Amino acid sequence: MPLTTPIDPPTRFTVTRTTDALWRVTFDNPPINLIDPTMIVELQGLLSEIERDDGPAVVVFDSADSDFFLAHYDVAADPSALDALPPAPTPFHHWANLLIRLTKSPAVTIAAIRGRARAAGSELALATDVRFASRERAVLGQFEVAFAAAPGGGPSARLPGIVGRGRALEILLGGEDFDGELAERYGYVNRALPDSELDEFVDAFAARVSRFDRLAVADVKRFVNAASLPDDDALAAEMDAFAAALARPATPALLERAFTHGFQTRSDVEFNLGAWVGELIAEPTTPTSG
Amino acid sequence: MPLTTPIDPPTRFTVTRTTDALWRVTFDNPPINLIDPTMIVELQGLLSEIERDDGPAVVVFDSADSDFFLAHYDVAADPSALDALPPAPTPFHHWANLLIRLTKSPAVTIAAIRGRARAAGSELALATDVRFASRERAVLGQFEVAFAAAPGGGPSARLPGIVGRGRALEILLGGEDFDGELAERYGYVNRALPDSELDEFVDAFAARVSRFDRLAVADVKRFVNAASLPDDDALAAEMDAFAAALARPATPALLERAFTHGFQTRSDVEFNLGAWVGELIAEPTTPTSG
Amino acid sequence: MPLTTPIDPPTRFTVTRTTDALWRVTFDNPPINLIDPTMIVELQGLLSEIERDDGPAVVVFDSADSDFFLAHYDVAADPSALDALPPAPTPFHHWANLLIRLTKSPAVTIAAIRGRARAAGSELALATDVRFASRERAVLGQFEVAFAAAPGGGPSARLPGIVGRGRALEILLGGEDFDGELAERYGYVNRALPDSELDEFVDAFAARVSRFDRLAVADVKRFVNAASLPDDDALAAEMDAFAAALARPATPALLERAFTHGFQTRSDVEFNLGAWVGELIAEPTTPTSG
Numbered sequence: 001m002p003l004t005t006p007i008d009p010p011t012r013f014t015v016t017r018t019t020d021a022l023w024r025v026t027f028d029n030p031p032i033n034l035i036d037p038t039m040i041v042e043l044q045g046l047l048s049e050i051e052r053d054d055g056p057a058v059v060v061f062d063s064a065d066s067d068f069f070l071a072h073y074d075v076a077a078d079p080s081a082l083d084a085l086p087p088a089p090t091p092f093h094h095w096a097n098l099l100i101r102l103t104k105s106p107a108v109t110i111a112a113i114r115g116r117a118r119a120a121g122s123e124l125a126l127a128t129d130v131r132f133a134s135r136e137r138a139v140l141g142q143f144e145v146a147f148a149a150a151p152g153g154g155p156s157a158r159l160p161g162i163v164g165r166g167r168a169l170e171i172l173l174g175g176e177d178f179d180g181e182l183a184e185r186y187g188y189v190n191r192a193l194p195d196s197e198l199d200e201f202v203d204a205f206a207a208r209v210s211r212f213d214r215l216a217v218a219d220v221k222r223f224v225n226a227a228s229l230p231d232d233d234a235l236a237a238e239m240d241a242f243a244a245a246l247a248r249p250a251t252p253a254l255l256e257r258a259f260t261h262g263f264q265t266r267s268d269v270e271f272n273l274g275a276w277v278g279e280l281i282a283e284p285t286t287p288t289s290g
Numbered sequence: 291m292p293l294t295t296p297i298d299p300p301t302r303f304t305v306t307r308t309t310d311a312l313w314r315v316t317f318d319n320p321p322i323n324l325i326d327p328t329m330i331v332e333l334q335g336l337l338s339e340i341e342r343d344d345g346p347a348v349v350v351f352d353s354a355d356s357d358f359f360l361a362h363y364d365v366a367a368d369p370s371a372l373d374a375l376p377p378a379p380t381p382f383h384h385w386a387n388l389l390i391r392l393t394k395s396p397a398v399t400i401a402a403i404r405g406r407a408r409a410a411g412s413e414l415a416l417a418t419d420v421r422f423a424s425r426e427r428a429v430l431g432q433f434e435v436a437f438a439a440a441p442g443g444g445p446s447a448r449l450p451g452i453v454g455r456g457r458a459l460e461i462l463l464g465g466e467d468f469d470g471e472l473a474e475r476y477g478y479v480n481r482a483l484p485d486s487e488l489d490e491f492v493d494a495f496a497a498r499v500s501r502f503d504r505l506a507v508a509d510v511k512r513f514v515n516a517a518s519l520p521d522d523d524a525l526a527a528e529m530d531a532f533a534a535a536l537a538r539p540a541t542p543a544l545l546e547r548a549f550t551h552g553f554q555t556r557s558d559v560e561f562n563l564g565a566w567v568g569e570l571i572a573e574p575t576t577p578t579s580g
Numbered sequence: 581m582p583l584t585t586p587i588d589p590p591t592r593f594t595v596t597r598t599t600d601a602l603w604r605v606t607f608d609n610p611p612i613n614l615i616d617p618t619m620i621v622e623l624q625g626l627l628s629e630i631e632r633d634d635g636p637a638v639v640v641f642d643s644a645d646s647d648f649f650l651a652h653y654d655v656a657a658d659p660s661a662l663d664a665l666p667p668a669p670t671p672f673h674h675w676a677n678l679l680i681r682l683t684k685s686p687a688v689t690i691a692a693i694r695g696r697a698r699a700a701g702s703e704l705a706l707a708t709d710v711r712f713a714s715r716e717r718a719v720l721g722q723f724e725v726a727f728a729a730a731p732g733g734g735p736s737a738r739l740p741g742i743v744g745r746g747r748a749l750e751i752l753l754g755g756e757d758f759d760g761e762l763a764e765r766y767g768y769v770n771r772a773l774p775d776s777e778l779d780e781f782v783d784a785f786a787a788r789v790s791r792f793d794r795l796a797v798a799d800v801k802r803f804v805n806a807a808s809l810p811d812d813d814a815l816a817a818e819m820d821a822f823a824a825a826l827a828r829p830a831t832p833a834l835l836e837r838a839f840t841h842g843f844q845t846r847s848d849v850e851f852n853l854g855a856w857v858g859e860l861i862a863e864p865t866t867p868t869s870g
Binding site: 146149160166233241 | 688709743792795806
Binding site for chain 2: 663718725726727728729730731736737739740742743745746747748749750752753754755756765766767810814817818821825830848858
């Protein structure tokens, strides 16, 4: 009976079942909460549990690391773990598939963002239903353009319906960091709360929603999804473009340079990545593809 | 000549013809401005007048009760008054039909929100063109989910295009009260004004627009409607789901409990309904349908 | 070799090539930066240069006049300069065509708004990708409705996806001025900055984006355009309605009256046009078309 076989405990996050109806998923993948193939596979397993008839009504995503909600995708990781999943056009498409599935989850998903949520980390937040952020500690951004790549996990399709066309273009083309306060002003997050109040606020909201009728919640999500979710085709096209960028010379060369400066480690580069990537292309030896 | 027969004066609101071009509709249905079948029938009659060639250019909706703009739908009311209207799939669909007609009105409609505008009251506000709110006294919300029902009057289709997907889901799934200031930050209302300035501000805006050319105003509404109104089918589907919820056991049982605590009276429950419904489901005897 | 023939230097704006990748277009058409047929022809020539393979990555639009970014269209101008362009249904449609082309430009376009950007001036800003405004000195608005015309350059189709349906209707039906602070609150501009910081902020953002990979930038624009640009047909319909208004009696009569008060000169009327047009229709001799 495969559907009821307990899956292995996840290694990239913990799942706390506060009640049957309310689960908390805490990302915990030191040193900086990179998203890697194993995390994608484990999140697909989690979604299978969430989608069960006795699954939770509400799932909160937070982080064990107050500096990093989810740093970004681990571009150095061995993709072989993804072989456990149904085939996809490229390894990267597994990420888009996961996010598409997440947006259609029967559960209400809430991102409680403390620390950095950049690139794929921002994309996961944008694929949840509701985003609350720490005013002092949240940092959101999509820095991919600085690595000569369009983001692949859907933000170009999702952001215009969340923050409007002009702010979407600024976020995606500037590749800068947005702190909690500015993210709220733009609508990038629902609300930024004082860091000392974020947990209590999220807990109260999540507990409240978890007590509501499941059919009513599912109806609301279905109607709002119909009014606001982008087509799967649009999301696949974004990932095609991201994968194509990775196959051009510019992106790997830029990544290589970034690694020599501490990219993907708990370094100043990762703490201040939005500012740092603004200088990345300026160095004279940068290859260009354009 | 039925089209020119004067209709009976409405009993649920008053109509003040400030000028031929500017009408004010003041909801006045004590004790808390519930929306009932008679109000729906009277509002349909009002729309017939508005749609006449010599109808007004601008209609302001406000309330005679500074605590309640429109409390919500009167679920205890005898629906027989609705028999005066063309047939609809259920009594509730008359409400959706009214709001669809309101959004397509040739007149510019303005909601001046002071007091509570919850559930169907919020839905009416969302079906007007422009929403101004009292910063201190306005309260908006969609609490239906706490009664095990998805809202039926269109907010799941309308809110994503007004406040964005994430904030729409928070409003609809949390079922909480939004005060004037937060409603403005979210875009739920155009603007929240100090209570002492609201009337003068709305009057000036309405008078100004009422002096503008009718063809130009109609062109603008037509183009903005084409760019932003949801399909009628999407709105009908929401009302189907609402009616289905009312036919399940959970919603009537929750309503019955609420009535014992003062629901639909001028009570603490109605004053603080957003907070109160958060505890409604938590009681152990609550039936669930999920 | 027509493609490489240098075009005549523009007379309505200057083009500063800060780098090959970053151009600055400074509107300079005294006395108040009206948009006229010659400016439209020159902007079409500019777009041809921008669209060349060696065109810029980023184009900033600003103004030599700190009181007027772009006042509005010069309704008194001889349209014959437009004969240089491919045929269009009416002279006005050349403006819509220009804006449609601008939104699809391969370059990232940034409006740095200081001074008044009303009617067609606002429309140009709305057709750029990113809008930054002076908090103290920017003024945006669409006053056409006060002249008995629906705006023709796309704002009815664009604004709902930028500021939401309710705020779009307020902007278009009220015809009032929006200062920088309110424009930011509504999302009409991305951000309003203190006037003393605007230039440095825009320069830094533009220079940063101009260093990024051209293919990545083009991918992002393509995806965001697919998710957020209105159909060309919707934009053409708006211009049809604007041209029809100009052919009715009301609009020319209102314009004639405005000219006697200083319209299109560096006058109090132009400085405070949003307020002034609110009184325009109230005069008893105004013809009406409705």
